[in-house]
Amino acid sequence: MNKALQLKDFDPEVYQAIQKETERQNQKLELIASENFVSVQVLQAMGQVMTNKYAEGYPAKRYYGGCEFVDIAEDLARERAKKLFNADYANVQPHSGSQANMAAYFSYIKYGDKVMGMDLSHGGHLTHGSPVNFSGRFFNMIHYGVDKSGYIDMNQVEKIVLKERPKLIITGASAYSREIDYKAFREIADKVNAKLMSDIAHPAGLIAAGLIKSPLEHCHFVTTTTHKTLRGPRGGMILIGKDGENDLGIKTPKGRTKLFSEIVDSNVFPGFQGGPLMHVIAAKAVAFKEALQDDFVEYSRQVIKNAKALAKALQDRNYNIVSGGTDTHLMLVDLRNHGLTGKESEKALEQAGITVNKNMVPFDDQSPFVTSGIRVGTPALTTRGMKEEEMTQIAEMIDRVLLDINNDSVKTKVKNQVIELCDRFPLYKM
Ligand code: DSN
Numbered sequence: 001m002n003k004a005l006q007l008k009d010f011d012p013e014v015y016q017a018i019q020k021e022t023e024r025q026n027q028k029l030e031l032i033a034s035e036n037f038v039s040v041q042v043l044q045a046m047g048q049v050m051t052n053k054y055a056e057g058y059p060a061k062r063y064y065g066g067c068e069f070v071d072i073a074e075d076l077a078r079e080r081a082k083k084l085f086n087a088d089y090a091n092v093q094p095h096s097g098s099q100a101n102m103a104a105y106f107s108y109i110k111y112g113d114k115v116m117g118m119d120l121s122h123g124g125h126l127t128h129g130s131p132v133n134f135s136g137r138f139f140n141m142i143h144y145g146v147d148k149s150g151y152i153d154m155n156q157v158e159k160i161v162l163k164e165r166p167k168l169i170i171t172g173a174s175a176y177s178r179e180i181d182y183k184a185f186r187e188i189a190d191k192v193n194a195k196l197m198s199d200i201a202h203p204a205g206l207i208a209a210g211l212i213k214s215p216l217e218h219c220h221f222v223t224t225t226t227h228k229t230l231r232g233p234r235g236g237m238i239l240i241g242k243d244g245e246n247d248l249g250i251k252t253p254k255g256r257t258k259l260f261s262e263i264v265d266s267n268v269f270p271g272f273q274g275g276p277l278m279h280v281i282a283a284k285a286v287a288f289k290e291a292l293q294d295d296f297v298e299y300s301r302q303v304i305k306n307a308k309a310l311a312k313a314l315q316d317r318n319y320n321i322v323s324g325g326t327d328t329h330l331m332l333v334d335l336r337n338h339g340l341t342g343k344e345s346e347k348a349l350e351q352a353g354i355t356v357n358k359n360m361v362p363f364d365d366q367s368p369f370v371t372s373g374i375r376v377g378t379p380a381l382t383t384r385g386m387k388e389e390e391m392t393q394i395a396e397m398i399d400r401v402l403l404d405i406n407n408d409s410v411k412t413k414v415k416n417q418v419i420e421l422c423d424r425f426p427l428y429k430m
Pocket of ligand 1: 097
């Protein structure tokens, strides 16, 4: 190990890749709905010596010595998360949203149980029962979706639940732009004594800011990622609104009925994970502190205003937005009336400096690799300081590229416009 050398001198290849990625983030319009730009403080909290520390267990109950300082970071993260979401309990150790879901599911249900989640092709998530994911392989999955209007069909949900009697109902989505009626879901779940969970990975920041409904009071447990609208480091988290003794008959070795939080804790570690990523947990604590500030509410409010403005500007240019608009940070653009696929549109926009992802739309006739839509979101550009006026300009740029999708000179012109716009809203120093 050469202690004197800087990264750029020791490993110029990796250093250059990081520089290029910084330049890409600075100079392109980031519209991927699940991405955001963390603060320099969050970056600093991730790039530090806590990455060296093994801390299996939980604060004050570790399997390794020397944990007194990482304990401070994890306690801060847990306390701030509880405050942010008005929750009795938070586990900040899941490495990702998928890990959070896996540990949480198995806290409440068993291998082979019947579980109901939103169909991936209607906006759900891979871990909500896709056959290619652990969730679809380990559980007997059934699905609900949206109706022709693009809204979740609560009548369909109720009918399926009463007929199939799932043990667990999953709410939450990764490509659904409307608020979810958690209260109605809970009423339906209670009819068959099912547990109700929500995966709020996408709207977590908007919920923390109090701008859209929170599922915490209605769901038995909630999972999330920390890096989307919440604008923290890449990672996962499990929350319980109201903790209490479990009704699953699970006891401690001494015969005491375990709290739900104790079951979840032991499922995260040692159930599904080993050592927590303490540098990431420190960065989660910093991000939660940021999210507790008043300016985070303002930021989140602007995320929603920007999404509404972008949806409207696209509609004005004859683009169909699934469900006719958005209540949140994202929208799904159905490109079928333009005769375009998501795949070719994503590629053309990328060439023009606009980053989106292709996405299935409800009742899509294209495969998941081609798709008929793109998903667009505003959390990242709002972090840069862009507002409604810029959203209108961006809709115009998207339209120029898509209307003349094979015209390279249009893409070059739009790319230059993108760089000009990005330069007016600086991001990271190089
Ligand atoms: N891959 C994330 C998204 O883009 O929504 C969800 O895990």
